[in-house]
Amino acid sequence: MYIKVKPNEDYELLNAIRAVLRGVELDAKEVSGVPMESIKELVDILKKCHFGVIFFGMGLTQTLSHHRNIDSAICLVRELNDHTKFLLTPMRGHYNVAGANQVFTWNTGYAYSIDFSREYARYNPGEFSSVDLLMKDEVDAILVVASDPASNFPAGAVKNMFKHPIIAIEPHHTPTSVYADVILPPAFAGIECEGTAYRMDKVPLRLRKVKDAPDDCLPDKEILERLLEKVKEKMGE
Amino acid sequence: MAEVKLKLKKKTKFPLEADTITPDNFAGKTLNEIKKLPLYHAKELVTIGDFFDVSGKAEDIANTKIIIDGDVSNVKRIGEKMTGGEVIINSDVGMHVGNTMYGGKIIVKGNADDWAGAMLQGGELEIEGNAGHYVGSAYRGFWQGMKNGVIRVKGKVGNESMLWAKSSKPANKWPTLYCGSANSFLGLHNHGGTMVVEGDVDRCIGADQVRGTIVIKGKISRLLPSFKKIDDVTEITLPNGEVITGKFAQYSGDHSVSKETAGRLYIAIK
Known part of the structure; x- marks a missing residue:
């Protein structure tokens, strides 16, 4: 029918x-x-x-x-x-969207639009979602992990995004990574390093390594862990 | 009534979270103590004195009136959970003004941003300009939103206002919204809320309404198919006792929730 x-x-x-x-x-x-x-x-x-x-x-x-x-x-x-x-x-639009939602949910209780500014997780799409924050220009630096907001977000949000420093963890050539101030190219999970991806119906799949990553490309996890270490050092924690 | 005057020194780039600006927190405090009350500026814990000039005098909750000057369109959560007294805001105001308030009165002389009067439990909220989305709505994940009190908006209210409003006949609680005009999804999942719209409304009004009353004195852009016309009426008695006269078409709905429903939608016949 x-x-x-x-x-x-x-x-x-x-x-x-x-x-x-x-x-x-x-x-x-x-x-x-x-x-x-x-x-x-x-x-x-x-x-x-x-x-x-x-x-x-x-x-x-x-x-x-x-x-x-x-x-x-x-x-x-x-x-x-x-x-x-x-x-x-x-039906998720991109690869491993379900994975990001799963991990956020079992860490904080919420799937996305999470705000930690008061040291506990708060959830409110429309206030804490990235598009709304960019539209209202309430940010001063942006870290983009494996995403391409420059080609997906509304024009107003993208315009505000380019006003501020952008760090992109991204192996591809995308409109976001072209304008990023710092690009950290990671290794591809499932090709150049091991990892886990969630299937659309939330079944986790183990990804195996096939070949070595070029030069000193690190897995996303290690890049983020090293960044966190530096941030903690700077904050004196 | 004792007055406390707050004047914003300079509009901030990042929003201020001012859930401490309520008569409850100010009552019985000296000016110096009020100045030391905490605010959140982005993720930094600051004080009211850092961002506002404070003058006047506070008494007990019911006799404290807070007057806020300067452009506070970037200040969120003013009057959160207040139980009495009065707050007057002389400009536009940021998100969540008067959310979860239990009593007292807030008057906004300009426009209000989203979630104005969200989950209101009592008291009165008056907005002289337009209001954003989710006026008097339930926050995400809550199955009971506004439970009592009155919201009056002179201008337009945004999308999805009065979500999950819930009345109680034994407790005589009738959450009510009066507004100039409304955008789509007014009174979604309504469980007894009353809405009176002076002007036009957009689509999907009263969707998933279980019970409650929605009166529209203007035009509706698109009526949901699950509403069924009952008859024409010339007088409507609202649950709070108020009577509205005029020619209205009476619809029952939303029938997608149940076959028999106590939900009523009235649309003016021109």
Whole structure:
């Protein structure tokens, strides 16, 4: 079954699916360009399956309603579990995003947007997330680890980012590393050094070394550990 | 009423976290003691005296009025958890103004940033300009947001205001928001909150509302499909006893949460 949804109207469709699942007769004849018969047919399929999984990606999280689409999808999965077994899994956009989230979560309790300025972890996307901090120009130095904010972040944030010194731990040639003041090229995990990556469904995978790293490239972990040592020395700890 | 005047010496680049600026903390203290109260400037622990000129006199909580001058648009958490007294802010103000406050009154003469009056437990918050996103909302991870009190915003409120508002009939607690206009997702996951909007609103109003009342006197850009029209009414009685007259279409919803719902959405008929 193929359902074509009008752009930016995902929330409305999820909302209608949940209402139909509750057994409500809706007034609307079509929702987000999808006729009511198709929605009823879809709900029927969802209810009758033995084990269902909703996979979602950036098509849902980066359009209008953003995280609220997922809020609604979570509610849908919760309700579907009254009828059958259902799961929800995010499809991550880049390599090992799940890994960063996992490690943050078992260290601090939060997956991202963590602030340590008061010496305990605080979580508040919209206040402590990197885009918001850059948009409000509340930073004075930036450490980028294995990421490319210059090509992914909004223009305003990138403009503010380039005002300040940037340190990039990055083996590739990217817009961020081109403008970085200091580049620390690490060894590739899984090729030039050992490491662990998390699969999209949060299963950790051990990565093995295949060949030696060129010159004196260090693994990311060692670079960060040595930086931390120097910072502690400077702070007198 | 005793007045304590604070004047910001110079606008800072990094935000100040001023959760100590409340009548509760100032009550019964001398000016020197007030000057020594802690603030956070980025990650440094500083004092009120470092950043503000302090004058006036403080009494007990209920009789202390704090007047804040200078551009405090970068000062966060003013009036956090206050239980009484009054705070008057004569300019724009930063995030989290009056969050989790239990009583008293805050008046903002300019605009407020995000999370104004978040998780309000009582008292009154008045904003004469516009407010940012998440006005009177629950913080992330909380299943109960604003539980009592009134927020009045003359201008516009941002996205996702009044998230998880929760009323209590036995305790006679009715969290209420009055605003000029609103952006999308007003009253998301509403559990009894009351919202009165004088002007227009954006999309997804009252999404996942279990119970509560939302009155819109202007236009709505897009109504959710899970709301069902009941009838037309000419008089609405809000849970706090206030009566609003005018021609309104009455909708029940959000039906995506349950088949029968006590949630009501009223939209003016022009």
